[in-house]
Amino acid sequence: MYSVMIIEDDKKITSLIKNHLEKYGYKTYTVGDFSNVKGEFVKSNPSIILMDINLPVFDGFYWCRDIRTISNVPIIFISARDSDMDQVMAIENGGDDYITKPFSYDVLLAKIKGVIRRVYGSYAESGSSDIFEVSGLFLHIDQNTIEYKNKSLELSNKEFQIIYLLLKNINRIVSRETLLEGLWNDVDFVDDNTLSVNMTRVRKRLEDIGIKNAIETKRGQGYKLINNWNL
Incomplete structure (x- = not known):
């Protein structure tokens, strides 16, 4: 079953589209927090997006560009704006198609199909970004990059693996042995100071994107990543 994310702040239009699509077998998602559209996209992981242009906080062009940093999911703009320039901007900002309001549901379904x-058929290109997200902190697994509040950094393999292990165990202690085994093949031949040096680098990388004092050292046990960056 294909799923559709509807990014539209008009509740009546959202409801009409949602009911119509579900009648034809599509699973639908709607946005509740228009300040965190990207985060809601990651959680719902839809097959396709229907995007309005006039939205609260940021417009559809902004969210289209933002989603394009992590995904090639198809995006169809649906807007009352009918100028050529708006349609050009929609495509140039990463959109796949454009429908003007008012629209026919038959046309909408045809566009979606x-x-x-094209995207999921037998001739479609395969592959998509692997993303791991916790409270707005994104790890792009296939790119070794970390992103928070539109700031992105490329990490070394060791830095990335440390952050990944800590995020997977958020608010729980990860032992030094677990970290060492995940980073090096033979723990016996690793200087105990090596992990401390790498952890210092990871703390600095997190600070570079605005996350401070999130990693706690638990003496004799290991390290814990505290989810404090959204407090």
Whole structure:
């Protein structure tokens, strides 16, 4: 079953689209927090997005560009704006198609089916970004990058693996042995200071994107990543 994320702040239009699509077998998601559209996209992981342009906080062009930093999911703009420039901007900002309001549901369904055939059909390109996210902190697993509040940094392999292990065990202690085994093949031949040096680098990388004092050292046990960056 294909899923559709509807990014539209008009509740009546959202409801009409949602009911119509579900009648034809599509699973739908709607946005509750228009200040965190990207985060809601990651959690729902839809097959396709229907995007309005006029939205609270940031417009659809902004969110389209933001989503394009992590995904090639098909995005169809649906807007009352009918100028050529708006349609050009929609495509240039990463959109796949454009429908003007008011629209026919038959046309909407045809557009959705066409994009799904092109993107998910037998001739579609395979592969998508692997993303791990906790409270707005994104790890792009296939790129070794970390992102928070639109700031992105490329990490070394060791830095990335440490952050990944800590995030997977958020608010729990990760032992030094677990970290060492995950980073080096033979723990016996690793200087105990090596992990401390790498952890210092990881703390600095997190600070570079605005996350401070999130890693706690637990003497004799290991390290714990505290989810304090959204407090």
